[in-house]
Amino acid sequence: MMMSNLTRDLIQLKALVLKEYREAFRDKRALMVALMMAILAPIGIMMISKIMIEKLVDEPPVYVKFSGAEYAPQLIKHFADNNLLAFVDVPADEKSTWQQRSITLNIPANYAADMAAGKPIQLHLQADFTDKAVQPPVRRINNALRAFSLSIGYKRLLLRGVDIRLLNPLELVEQDTAKPDATFMLISMMLGLYLMLAAFMSGLSVAIDSSAGERERNVLEMLLCQPVSTLKIVLAKLISASTISVIGVLLILLLTSVSVGFVDLTKIGATFSLDLSTAAILLLLLLPICFFASACQLFVAFQTKSFKEAQSTVGMLIGIPAFIPFVISMMDDRPQWLNWLPIAGQSMIIEKIFKGVELDWLAVFTTSSVTIVITVALILALAKKLKSEKVVMALS
Structure with a gap:
């Protein structure tokens, strides 16, 4: 009996996820706009790097x-x-x-x-x-x-x-102990920021459309009339939006590894290589962020009263992955608890990866665990809220 219930739940969740995927991939133009930042970011990294190297070296x-x-x-x-x-x-x-x-x-x-x-x-x-x-x-x-x-x-x-x-009684000899990959911090800082932004921006339109958009089209109300739990509905929407976010992150990693090849880093004595193992670590680190970003966007979008209000309100969340790393970069002495927080912990780990510092797997596990816990809390809270007519009918 228990196995049959589990099988039924999985079948229902699969049907809901497929439905969300069809909705997400239906509008190819909107999907391209959602992934445009992930496509243009590597080009921006290449152009800015060339300009900066020309000014610094040439x-x-x-x-x-x-x-x-x-x-x-x-x-x-x-x-x-x-x-x-x-x-x-x-x-x-x-x-x-x-x-x-x-x-x-x-x-x-x-x-x-x-x-x-x-x-x-x-x-x-x-x-x-x-x-x-x-x-x-x-x-x-x-x-x-x-x-x-x-x-x-x-x-x-x-x-x-x-x-x-x-005239020079004292002479200071500087010995740089940084690894070669750390000498080119320009690319690493931009890439780390763009990866965070891609996790938040790529699935943004899908999250808004599957929440406030479906509510305005009365699709959500019809969906809730079906014999499926609100938790499954929220999970399906989360999986759909997060998938687009992951695609955006993958595009940046892939295209950056190609575009940086057109930048002559030897002029500043630097090297940059985004090998398969580094890309896999970055993807593993950013996967919880993709789910966290989509969960935040779905939660906020369902609190709004209209699709237009959802666009403006949820769009404000994009400032989070840009603001937090900026504040952290300005701090000389960083508190230990920052390593546990979502975005803050991931941004510091990404910074260390590009500096060539040995990866602290305990920090990766801690910040990822905290991110997942907060994501689960948001999903459970949203599933509970969808049982209220005020949220479904946008009365609150």
């Missing part, structure tokens, strides 16, 4: 309007060696850009005389320092000029018989 030409360049040929040569070129050499397609930036360096006519006399020389750099595009070129000009000035100062001291090592 030294594209900077074109400066030199006034009095004939008075300081060695300085101009030093600038040219650092890819700081005269404005007359600017390519035709970039001329309007550098004309707008208008970076001017004025070299006085008494430059050679003051240099020979050992007097300080004032060079005037003119630019719009509030312009964000001007700041990197100005910084490079300052660095190049400082290096040139120091080299002249050292030569003057040597001519006077002064050992220049006296």
